[in-house]
Amino acid sequence: MTRVVIIGAGVGGLGAATRLVGAGCEVTVLEAAGSIGGKLNHEALGGHAFDTGPSLMTMPFTLAETLAAADTRLEDVLELLPVEPICRYLWHDGSQLETWTDDDRTAAEMERFEHGAGQEWHALLEQGRRTWDMSLPLFLSEPVGSIVDIARRSGRPIDPRDIQAHVTLSQVARRRFRDPRLQQLIERFATYAGADPARAPGTLSVIPYTETAFGAWHPRGGMHRIAEVLRDAIVAGGGEVRTNARVARVLVENGAAVGVELADGTRIAADAVISNADASHLYTDLLEAPKEAKQVAAAPQSVSGFVLMLAIRGRTPELAHHNIWFPRDYRAEFADVFDDPQPPHDPAIYVCNPAATDPSCAPEGDESWFVLVNAPRNGPVDWDAAGPRYQERILDRLDALGLDARGRAKGIIRRTPADLERLTGAPGGAIYGTASMGPRSAFLRPRNESPAVRRLYLATGSAHPGGGVPLVLLSGKIAAELVLRDCV
Numbered sequence: 001m002t003r004v005v006i007i008g009a010g011v012g013g014l015g016a017a018t019r020l021v022g023a024g025c026e027v028t029v030l031e032a033a034g035s036i037g038g039k040l041n042h043e044a045l046g047g048h049a050f051d052t053g054p055s056l057m058t059m060p061f062t063l064a065e066t067l068a069a070a071d072t073r074l075e076d077v078l079e080l081l082p083v084e085p086i087c088r089y090l091w092h093d094g095s096q097l098e099t100w101t102d103d104d105r106t107a108a109e110m111e112r113f114e115h116g117a118g119q120e121w122h123a124l125l126e127q128g129r130r131t132w133d134m135s136l137p138l139f140l141s142e143p144v145g146s147i148v149d150i151a152r153r154s155g156r157p158i159d160p161r162d163i164q165a166h167v168t169l170s171q172v173a174r175r176r177f178r179d180p181r182l183q184q185l186i187e188r189f190a191t192y193a194g195a196d197p198a199r200a201p202g203t204l205s206v207i208p209y210t211e212t213a214f215g216a217w218h219p220r221g222g223m224h225r226i227a228e229v230l231r232d233a234i235v236a237g238g239g240e241v242r243t244n245a246r247v248a249r250v251l252v253e254n255g256a257a258v259g260v261e262l263a264d265g266t267r268i269a270a271d272a273v274i275s276n277a278d279a280s281h282l283y284t285d286l287l288e289a290p291k292e293a294k295q296v297a298a299a300p301q302s303v304s305g306f307v308l309m310l311a312i313r314g315r316t317p318e319l320a321h322h323n324i325w326f327p328r329d330y331r332a333e334f335a336d337v338f339d340d341p342q343p344p345h346d347p348a349i350y351v352c353n354p355a356a357t358d359p360s361c362a363p364e365g366d367e368s369w370f371v372l373v374n375a376p377r378n379g380p381v382d383w384d385a386a387g388p389r390y391q392e393r394i395l396d397r398l399d400a401l402g403l404d405a406r407g408r409a410k411g412i413i414r415r416t417p418a419d420l421e422r423l424t425g426a427p428g429g430a431i432y433g434t435a436s437m438g439p440r441s442a443f444l445r446p447r448n449e450s451p452a453v454r455r456l457y458l459a460t461g462s463a464h465p466g467g468g469v470p471l472v473l474l475s476g477k478i479a480a481e482l483v484l485r486d487c488v
């Protein structure tokens with residue numbers, strides 16, 4: 001039986017483990033923290049439950065396929081609640097707009113802002129569909145080293161225009177819409193990949209298509225249930241998931257990974273090792289791989305996040321499940337995050353109010369808010385020092401929006417990029433590892449098959465194909481298939 005050790009019980013590690021257990025491998029997942037899930041984690045405060053990371057679930061088929069590989073039916077273990085509207089967007093001038101899975105309805109909303117915008121929305125989604133149809137089989141589901149790999153797979157050269165890689169996301173937004181509010185709405189999708197829209201490839205305009213086509217979902221009980229159902233499938237299939245088990249290094253013999261050594265000195269032998277840890281941690285701390293470490297360090301790092309979790313007294317009917325308030329100057333926010341790192345002066349504010357869909361997240365009649373703003377990584381900003389003051393600034397903003405967060409909060413949990421770094425091992429608290437910025441960025445992410453050592457694979461949002469729960473599950477799929485190709 002092929003023995004596989006997986007470093008980390010984030011979505012990528014758990015997803016790869018689920019598939020390998022299903023394929024009959026002997027799988028051990030080793031997690032440094034006291035709980036599973038990595039960035040997909042949860043907190044509790046006086047009867048209020050919070051997801052600490054992802055709050056929007058898209059492309060649920062990636063989870064269904066992962067579970068199916070271990071003979072588990074998604075619908076048997078998790079109830080997915082549809083979230084409509086997908087998101088409510090609000091602006092300083094009091095205007096607001098909602099996006100829906102019914103694209104005609106969203107188009108009608110946009111038409112209120114700009115004549116012809118509805119048609120442009122339909123055209124954007126149609127372009128997104130074409131990009132998606134090409135990207136899923138050729139790029140997102142396969143190990144990729146270069147555009148040549150993709151061309152070989154597709155049997156013809158790839159024209160960057162087919163996937164909008166020749167323009168930036170900001171350019172896509174400006175070509176389609178004149179209204180600055182609609183431009184902001186499109187530009188925001190860059191943050192799903194941790195990037196600056198002025199540098200992110202226009203390919204990211206595929207995201208509204210995926211939200212519209214595959215829906216926005218909330219697992220009853222919270223997003224962290226995703227990690228739990230994966231863990232349950234692994235254990236039911238005979239695999240092991242250990243917490244408080246920090247890996248100190250990957251053991252290498254004759255150029256191949258042969259196991260790992262834990263921080264307490266225990267050694268675990270394996271035929272293959274998969275790292276779910278951030279690629280820079282793997283190549284800098286767990287292995288001697290200076291070339292790969294240098295490559296990861298040279299790439300631009302993704303955005304981090306500043307999070308407040310508020311245990312709120314009473315209900316807020318004016319809040320949807322997902323709500324975004326845009327700042328007056330969106331460009332200034334990205335400059336604060338990427339160019340001259342500082343706590344963003346006037347950031348877009350995202351408030352997730354899961355009680356709108358799933359009241360079980362709070363005591364009856366109350367709500368559990370997850371408030372997120374984009375933030376530069378820890379390091380360039382000393383977030384331990386800046387955190388308390390910045391919390392006050394965000395609370396001021398929430399109060400100015402009329403939400404009376406201070407008056408209604410029974411308790412607040414703060415998570416800065418420094419906390420995220422400590423809790424998940426992500427360097428600087430960067431959510432997506434390196435950021436997708438520049439036309440070739442998608443090909444510059446660390447590969448799923450380590451070039452440094454044989455039989456060492458990467459299943460993480462910091463590697464190909466990228467971050468966000470669905471893509472990380474695809475990363476786990478690719479890594480698992482490489483193990484089965486090479487080691488079984």
Ligand SMILES: Cc1cc2nc3c(=O)[nH]c(=O)nc-3n(C[C@H](O)[C@H](O)[C@H](O)COP(=O)(O)OP(=O)(O)OC[C@H]3O[C@@H](n4cnc5c(N)ncnc54)[C@H](O)[C@@H]3O)c2cc1C
Nearest residue numbers: 008010011012032038039054055056247277460461468469
């Ligand atoms: C605030 C926030 C909001 C987000 N919102 C969304 C969203 O709405 N939708 C969405 O799809 N995605 C969202 N994301 C992104 C998503 O959470 C991540 O892309 C995904 O969870 C990353 O999974 P992963 O498996 O790659 O890594 P991680 O979750 O980082 O897991 C890696 C694991 O490896 C462990 N580890 C590291 N080093 C070692 C070691 N040496 N030994 C043992 N274990 C180790 C870590 O402790 C960790 O548990 C969000 C993230 C954050 C932080």
